[in-house]
Amino acid sequence: xxxxxxxxxxxxxxxNRQKLVPEKNALAIKKAMDxxxxxxxxxxxxxxxxxxxxxxxxxxxxxxSCNGGVVKDLNTGRVYISTQNHNYVICDDSIDxxxxxxxxxxxxxxxxxxxxxxxxxxKTVQFHPEACAGPLDTDALFDEFEKMMExx
Numbered sequence: 001x002x003x004x005x006x007x008x009x010x011x012x013x014x015x016n017r018q019k020l021v022p023e024k025n026a027l028a029i030k031k032a033m034d035x036x037x038x039x040x041x042x043x044x045x046x047x048x049x050x051x052x053x054x055x056x057x058x059x060x061x062x063x064x065s066c067n068g069g070v071v072k073d074l075n076t077g078r079v080y081i082s083t084q085n086h087n088y089v090i091c092d093d094s095i096d097x098x099x100x101x102x103x104x105x106x107x108x109x110x111x112x113x114x115x116x117x118x119x120x121x122x123k124t125v126q127f128h129p130e131a132c133a134g135p136l137d138t139d140a141l142f143d144e145f146e147k148m149m150e151x152x
Contacts, residue, residue, distance in 0.1 A: 007042040082127035
């Protein structure tokens with residue numbers, strides 16, 4: 001069996017009780033990466049928290065995190081607190097601007113959280129507006145959807 005990826009949880013795996021990376025863990029991670037193995041952090045923490053340790057260890061793979069986020073509507077400038085379950089990123093350079101444009105971004109890491117398609121009644125988000133992280137924060141998205149369905 002060939003190992004291609006190691007995904008580490010932070011608490012109890014990567015970090016010790018003092019919330020530091022022990023030297024033996026740092027050395028093991030470097031050894032794995034030197035062998036061509038991708039190493040990443042997979043955590044329920046916010047991206048910025050995990051990214052700090054990933055940068056410290058020069059990890060060679062994007063962080064996988066899943067803990068809500070602060071998203072910004074690029075059309076209105078409005079910011080929402082969101083619940084999320086995605087562990088992937090839409091790369092800005094992968095979007096053909098003749099077809100679509102970014103609609104929402106994650107304020108923490110600037111990744112794309114929503115896409116608006118040009119000339120079509122199609123808008124997507126990769127967070128959960130129905131979960132309402134704030135009392136009624138994302139009701140405006142549903143209002144906009146209703147208007148789209150009514151042809152307005």
